[in-house]
Amino acid sequence: MLPESLKREVKEINAEKFKQMLLVATNVLKEVENEINDLNIFPVPDGDTGTNMYLTLSNAVEEVENTTEDSVGIIANNLAMGALMGARGNSGVILSQLLRGLSDGIGDAKVLTAEVLADGLEKAANKAYQAVMKPVEGTILTVSKDVGRRAQDLADELTVAELLIEAVKEAEKSVLKTPELLDKLKEAGVVDAGGKGYQMFLTGLLQGLTSDGAVITTTKGLTGKKIPDRKEGRTESEFGYCTEFIIKGARIEDDEFKEILNKYGDSIIAVKSNDILKVHVHAKNPGLVLEEGLKYGQLTRIKIENMSEQHEERLKKEIESEVEDKQLQNLDGIGVLAVAAGEGLETIFKKLGVSYVLLGGQSMNPSIQDLLDGVNKVNTDKVIILPNNKNVISTAEQIKELTNKEVEVIPTRTIPQGVTAMMLFNPEGDLGEVSSDMKEEVEFVKTGEITYAVRDTKIKEIEINKDDILGLNEGNIEVVCNDYNQATLDLLEEMVEEDDSLITIYVGEEVSDNDKNALIDSLEKTYDEFDIEIYDGGQPIYYYIISVE
Structure with missing residues (x-):
């Protein structure tokens, strides 16, 4: 003072x-x-x-x-x-x-x-x-x-x-x-x-x-973690093993762990959210990197790729992606931007007619600039935005004042709402009428989500411990247990009503094939008169995203 x-x-x-x-x-x-x-x-x-x-x-x-x-x-x-x-x-x-x-x-x-x-x-x-x-x-x-x-x-x-x-x-x-x-x-x-x-x-x-002036006088390096563009500055020294993993219960900060990794490789990314530390590094010896990670928590989702072998395939995919982007930029009528995370969800939305899928969602809220850049990548004068997350809706609404394009925001709070909205999408229709139809359709789908607790708490007399599996019905916690398959079955009991006939499950990136198949067996026995659709969404955070109609 x-x-x-x-x-x-x-x-x-x-x-x-x-x-x-x-x-x-x-x-x-x-x-x-x-x-x-x-x-x-x-x-x-x-x-x-x-x-x-x-x-x-x-x-x-x-x-x-x-x-x-x-x-x-x-x-x-x-x-x-x-x-x-x-x-x-x-x-x-x-x-x-x-x-x-x-x-x-x-x-x-x-x-x-x-x-x-x-x-x-x-x-x-x-x-x-x-x-x-x-x-x-x-x-x-x-x-x-x-x-x-x-x-x-x-x-x-x-x-x-x-x-x-x-x-x-x-x-x-x-x-x-x-x-x-x-x-x-x-x-x-x-x-x-x-x-x-x-x-x-x-x-x-x-x-x-x-302050007397002895303060940090720059924000450089503090404004978030940006993944380097793989097409720029690529040298032979970068080839080795692309090593990715997550440290659960991480007892170290991201900046500290990056310093440790400096002696093992380059292209280092370490991002921490609560006690989850996600790590990416190009290393000559991935075993040494994993040993360092084990010192600070439990390792999961370990992925190691030989970058030299994958180099040509990646270049091919990048070229295909660039071609696809150029094709998307020559659309007529109405274009759609959807926010989602997970390769499977990206593919689903593109098959439904979405022009551009922006990486983001839960715990990864895109900025207004990110959304504006995405809208500009859709080379149409009329664009519909599907936020697909309640925390992205207000950000998306700002885009209307920042572009000369006609923009409508469908206030989708979940992935199933976004998918359902696309069922009524007509790229050749009137923007006002199409967006109105899409908004109405969203109200007919029910969303459930299976995730985990990041801290101990008590909500509506429900005792919740850190790492408990949670079942959310329209955002409200209704199931607490220690198994994500059981949580899914328990949550469906709360969600399914007499007139429902379709259950759709989007499987997250942390779910094993064995667990997915076990869930399918249980669903087919319990809901034998329902149409059941299972998709690999590949989404983070949520073990399963559930849609009931």
């Missing part, structure tokens, strides 16, 4: 100091990313509020960190634009709106004063509320509103430094009150994750203001 003697002296903040505050705020969000993720009400692998807010802010700060502008207003405007394009998930979209409102309040001010900051914080809250169709109190919206009001009440009495201190205090108090306003937070015993994220953003700004 600032020494008492300096609080009254810091009456304005210039552009360079404001940039430092934003950089530090980004680093603070990175430090608390997992802590915020763990505030997720449901114990399932999620889109991760902390991750989405951090990646959104990272993208925003990249837009300003190298600017030489000496105006706080210009920096704030660039920040808002970067946040918009980098926004991921619901929390990221709301954060981008908060930053847009902050920019509106700052206006063209060259320096930040208490009055300017108060206007920015108040307009940030107003902008966020406007962006949400049905605002819910006890969330990040409430926290931003409380902070904005408090800032306006004190703007005439305090310096900008003192005002920011009070804003942080108000955010802390407001976050602690969120369970009193939202019953599901109280039941889960957590505060609102988005509100906590906003509190930490303001805390980061304050830390940046009080």
Whole structure:
């Protein structure tokens, strides 16, 4: 904190100091990313509020960190634009709106004063509320509103430094009150994750203001993990064994493990979500890499390929993919972009007529820029977007304002809803009529999902332990057990109704052939009068995705 003697002296903040505050705020969000993720009400692998807010802010700060502008207003405007394009998930979209409102309040001010900051914080809250169709109190919206009001009440009495201190205090108090306003937070015993994220953003700004300059002054390397383009910079030294595996219960951070892997190979990717660490490395001796992984947890989904033998086949596939992309870019009528993860699901959607499948979904929410790039790859003037995940819908809605194309978003919350919507897709029809028909069809499908718990919790008197298998019916936890096949059968008992006749199962990447065949046998015996369809979806996170119609 600032020494008492300096609080009254810091009456304005210039552009360079404001940039430092934003950089530090980004680093603070990175430090608390997992802590915020763990505030997720449901114990399932999620889109991760902390991750989405951090990646959104990272993208925003990249837009300003190298600017030489000496105006706080210009920096704030660039920040808002970067946040918009980098926004991921619901929390990221709301954060981008908060930053847009902050920019509106700052206006063209060259320096930040208490009055300017108060206007920015108040307009940030107003902008966020406007962006949400049905605002819910006890969330990040409430926290931003409380902070904005408090800032306006004190703007005439305090310096900008003192005002920011009070804003942080108000955010802390407001976050602690969120369970009193939202019953599901109280039941889960957590505060609102988005509100906590906003509190930490303001805390980061304050830390940046009080810093003596000894801070990380770049966001490079902090903005997410990008897989290198295999067509660029390929040399013979890269050939060896492509080694991939997952460490469950990982007792090491991704950056630390990457340092360890540096001595074994290159093209290293290590991405951690909760206690799951996914690893990719090109190594001459994969056995040594696996030994290192065993030191920090249980290994699963081990995949080793001889890259020299696979090189020609991969080049062939890349060429075929490029040809396919070019063909997709010459469509007439209406094109469709669908969000999905898993080779099987990608194939299914393309067979149904989807023009472009964007990798993403649960725990992998695409950014607005990702979606916009995807829309641009569909060379039609009319595009339908299928988000296929509730946390991607609000991101997809932003695309309408960012392109000259006519865009309709079908608010599909699940993969089965997306598949069902495509049954009514007519590429030659009227965009309004086609999208309306697709939206109506979505309501006739029921979705079940089999996943796992990432933490201990209690929901509606149900005791849940970490690693329990969970059965979700329309997103609600209805089954808890220790076997994903049994969970599937138990969940179907809850889902199937008298008029239903079709059960479709999309099998995830972690399910063995033996388990899949055992499930098929059980389904055929129990639901002998039903049509049963089984597809290899290859999706992560979900052992099975279930559709009942």
